[in-house]
Amino acid sequence: MTKILEVENLNVAFNGVRVLEDLNFSVEDGDALTIIGPNGSGKTVLLKTLLNLIPYQGKITWKKDIKTGYLPQTLFLDQSLPLTLREFLMSKINVTKTDPNDLEETLKLVRLPEDSLNHSLGRLSGGQIQRALVAFALIGNPDVLLLDEPTASIDPPGEEQIYDTIHNLQDMKKLTVIIVSHDLSLVYRYATKVLCLNKQQICFGPPEETLTTKKLEELYGAPHKFYHHLHDGSTH
Amino acid sequence: MVLPISFTITSMTEALTSNTLYINLAIGMASAAGIIGPFAIMRRLALASDPISHVALPGLGVALLLKINPLVGAAFALIIGAILIWQLEKRTGLSTDVLIGVIFSVSLALGSLITPDEELIDALLGSYTSVGLIEFIIGLIASAFIIGFVLYQKHRLTLASLSPDLARTSGLDTNRLNLYFLLAFVLTMILGLRYLGVLLMGSLIIIPAAVGKNLGWSLNSMLVVGSITAVLSTGLGLLIAPRFDLEPGPAIIVVAAILFFLSFFLKRRD
Numbered sequence: 001m002t003k004i005l006e007v008e009n010l011n012v013a014f015n016g017v018r019v020l021e022d023l024n025f026s027v028e029d030g031d032a033l034t035i036i037g038p039n040g041s042g043k044t045v046l047l048k049t050l051l052n053l054i055p056y057q058g059k060i061t062w063k064k065d066i067k068t069g070y071l072p073q074t075l076f077l078d079q080s081l082p083l084t085l086r087e088f089l090m091s092k093i094n095v096t097k098t099d100p101n102d103l104e105e106t107l108k109l110v111r112l113p114e115d116s117l118n119h120s121l122g123r124l125s126g127g128q129i130q131r132a133l134v135a136f137a138l139i140g141n142p143d144v145l146l147l148d149e150p151t152a153s154i155d156p157p158g159e160e161q162i163y164d165t166i167h168n169l170q171d172m173k174k175l176t177v178i179i180v181s182h183d184l185s186l187v188y189r190y191a192t193k194v195l196c197l198n199k200q201q202i203c204f205g206p207p208e209e210t211l212t213t214k215k216l217e218e219l220y221g222a223p224h225k226f227y228h229h230l231h232d233g234s235t236h
Numbered sequence: 237m238v239l240p241i242s243f244t245i246t247s248m249t250e251a252l253t254s255n256t257l258y259i260n261l262a263i264g265m266a267s268a269a270g271i272i273g274p275f276a277i278m279r280r281l282a283l284a285s286d287p288i289s290h291v292a293l294p295g296l297g298v299a300l301l302l303k304i305n306p307l308v309g310a311a312f313a314l315i316i317g318a319i320l321i322w323q324l325e326k327r328t329g330l331s332t333d334v335l336i337g338v339i340f341s342v343s344l345a346l347g348s349l350i351t352p353d354e355e356l357i358d359a360l361l362g363s364y365t366s367v368g369l370i371e372f373i374i375g376l377i378a379s380a381f382i383i384g385f386v387l388y389q390k391h392r393l394t395l396a397s398l399s400p401d402l403a404r405t406s407g408l409d410t411n412r413l414n415l416y417f418l419l420a421f422v423l424t425m426i427l428g429l430r431y432l433g434v435l436l437m438g439s440l441i442i443i444p445a446a447v448g449k450n451l452g453w454s455l456n457s458m459l460v461v462g463s464i465t466a467v468l469s470t471g472l473g474l475l476i477a478p479r480f481d482l483e484p485g486p487a488i489i490v491v492a493a494i495l496f497f498l499s500f501f502l503k504r505r506d
Contacts, residue, residue, distance in 0.1 A: 051405050070405040075398070081278065082452040087394065094391035095406045120453070136402070 001028040004066060004144060004176050005050070010058035012042070012049055019045050021200045023058075027144075027193070032170060032177045034187045034207075037197035038220055043180040044073055046197060047148050050178070069142035071133045073149050073180075079122035085132055086117040089139060096140030103139075109172075110135045110165055127158040134165065145169075147179045159183075163190065187211065257372040258365070262470050264379035265427040266440065270466030271386045272424050273445030274458045275417065278397035282446075284321070285438035287340030289425050291317035292434045293347025296359050300352055306359070310429055313343075314422040322415050344434070362433040362485030364478075378427055385420050386459075393417060394455060431470065432485040440466060443492040450499040465495050 005027040012020040020042045027033050035043050048054045051070055062068075086103075093100050107114060110131040116124065124132060130150060137145055150166065151159035167190055170177050181187070187194050187207050194210055196202035196219045203210045203219070276285055292310035299309025317340070324335055351359050367375070386393065396403040396410045396417075403410045421441070428437040444465035445458070452458030473488030480487075 048401070051401075053401055053404060068405060070402065072399065072401055075402075077398075078278070080449060082449060082454055082458055083394070083398070084454045087455045088398070091391040091395040091398075092402075092406050095395060095403075095408055118454075140406070 001030060002063065003027070004029050004031070004063045005178075006059070006061040007050070008059040008061075010046075010049065010056060010060065012045055012054060012056045019199060020049065020056075020197075023197075023201045025195055025201065025204045027176060027178060030174060030176055031193055032179070032191050033193045033195060034191040035178070035180045035195045035197055036182070036184065036187060036219070037202075041198045043197055044148055047146050047178070047180055051146060066144060067140060067142045069137035069140065069145045071137045071145070071147040071150055073152055075129065075133065077121055077129075081122060082120045084118055084120055085112075085124065088121055088132065089117075089136060092136055092139045098140050106135045106138050109138065109169060111161070127154045127162075130154055130158075130162060131165070134162070138169070142175070144176045144178065147177065149180050149182065151181075151183075184211075255366050257367040257369065259471075259474060261367055261372050261375045261379075261427075262431055262474060263467055264376050265424070265431065266466040266470035267463050268379040268382035268424050269428060269440045270444045270448075270463030271383050271459050272421060273441045273462050273466070274448055274455065275386065275393050275397055276421060276441055277445045277449060278394070279417070281421070282442050284336050285421075285442055286435075287336055287344075287438075288314075288317055288321060288422065289429075289434050289438040290340045290344035290347070292425065292429060292437075293359060294343050294350055295347075296429075296434070297347050297350030297352075300355055301350065306355075307426065307429060310434075311426045314425055315419065317343075318418040318422040319415075322418050325414060326411070347434070357483070358433065360433045360435045361483045362429070362431045362436065362488075364484060365430055367430075375427055378423055382420050382424055382427075385416070389413070389416070390455075390459075431474075432488060433483075436485040436489050439489050440469070440492065443489070443496050444469065447492075447496050447499040450496075450503045465492065465499075469495060
C-alpha cells in the first residue's frame with residue numbers, strides 16, 4: 001500500500017501554549033484512521049492542522065495531487081438564512097469544477113431525499129445537516145475524507161446510519177478516511193488504525209494491538225466502564 | 237481628473253427634474269447595494285457596515301478643504317478602511333469588533349471636526365446634487381461592475397461567508413476573495429454617499445438584504461428581493477423627499493424601514 005500522509009515531529013501552539021506535541025504517524029491508501037482522546041486533547045486541532053487551516057511546526061506530507069474532503073464538527077448556521085441545500089452543495093460543485101450531474105448521485109449515497117434539495121439549511125434536522133455535510137465533503141471526488149465527529153448531534157440510530165454510510169462509501173469509492181470520534185466501539189468495528197491523542201501521541205497502530213487497558217487508562221485517566229462496552233458482543 | 241460636483245442644495249424639485257442622471261444613477265447604485273447586501277449579512281457585517289461608512293467622512297472633509305471632489309477623498313478613505321477591515325478579519329482575536337467600533341467612530345468624530353459646517357449635514361445625510369455625464373457613466377459602470385462581481389462570484393462568496401474552513405478546504409483563496417468583496421462593498425458605499433451620506437449608506441446595504449432574508453426562499457430569491465427593495469426604497473424616497481422638504485438619505489431609509497416591517501408580516505412561516 002502507498003503512503004498517503006506522513007506526519008513528522010508535528011507541533012502546534014496557540015499563544016505559546018502547546019496544543020499538540022511531537023506527533024509522528026502515517027496513513028496509507030485505504031486506511032481508516034480513528035483519532036480518539038478526551039475533550040481538549042487536540043483532536044479537532046490535529047484535523048485542521050492536517051488540512052493546513054492552522055499554522056504548525058514540523059512536517060506534514062500528503063501524497064502528490066491528493067484531494068481531501070472535510071466535514072467540520074459544527075457548522076455555525078444562521079437558521080433564518082434562506083440558503084437551500086441545493087445552493088449549498090452547488091457552491092462546492094462550482095468551486096471544485098465538478099459535474100453538476102453528480103449532485104443527485106451524491107445525495108443518494110448519503111441517503112438524503114431529492115426534495116430536500118429545495119429546503120433551506122435551517123429547515124433540515126440535525127441528522128439531515130450531518131448527511132448534507134457528508135455529501136458536501138464527497139463533492140469533488142476526494143481521495144481522503146477527514147471527518148470531525150460526524151455524529152456529534154445525532155441520536156443513536158441516526159449515528160449508526162451515518163457510520164454505515166461512511167463505511168459503505170469507503171468500500172465503494174476506495175476512500176481513505178481519517179475520523180475523529182468519541183465512540184470507542186466504532187474504533188473496533190471500522191478502524192484499521194487508531195491514534196490516541198492527549199496533546200501527545202499516547203498510541204498509534206492497529207486497534208487490536210494498540211488499545212490495551214493500560215493505554216486507555218493513560219489516555220483517559222482512571223479506569224472506565226467502557227471496557228465492558230468494548231467487549232460486549234452487542235456492539236459488533 | 238476633478239469631476240464637476242456641487243454639494244449645495246439648489247431648489248430640490250428643480251434639481252430632480254433637471255437631472256434625470258441623478259435619479260438613474262441612484263437606481264444603479266441601489267441595485268448594487270441590494271445585491272451585495274445579502275453577502276454582507278452572511279458575513280456578519282451587518283453591524284460593522286455603519287462604522288465602515290463613517291470612515292468616509294475624514295476623507296470627504298479633507299477633500300473639501302483641499303477643494304477637490306469630495307467623493308474622491310471619501311473613496312480614498314473608504315479603500316483604506318476596507319484594507320483595515322481585511323487585516324482585522326484575518327486576526328482571530330476577539331477584539332476585532334472593539335477595534336472597528338473605536339477606529340471608525342473616532343474617524344466620524346475627526347471627520348466632523350474637519351468638514352466645513354455648511355457641508356456637514358449633506359455629507360452626513362446625503363443631498364441633492366447635480367450629476368455630470370462623466371460622473372454618471374463612471375457610476376453606472378461601477379454599479380454594473382459590483383453586480384457582475386457578485387453574480388460571477390456568487391458560489392465562492394456563499395461558501396466563504398458560510399464557513400471559511402469549508403471554503404479553504406474546497407480550494408478557495410478566501411483571503412483574496414475577502415479583499416475583493418470588501419473593495420466591492422466600499423465601492424457600493426462610495427456610489428451611495430451622495431444620496432445617503434456617511435451615516436446612512438450602510439443601512440441601504442443592510443435593510444434591503446434583511447427584507448430579502450425575511451421574504452426569500454433561497455439565496456437567489458434573497459438577492460432579487462434585496463435588490464428590488466433597495467431600488468424601491470431609493471426611488472420612493474427620492475420621490476417623496478422633495479415634497480416634504482426632506483433630505484434624501486433619511487427619506488430613503490424610512491421607506492426601506494417600512495418595507496422591512498411589512499416583510500415581517502409577510503414572512504414565510506414554514
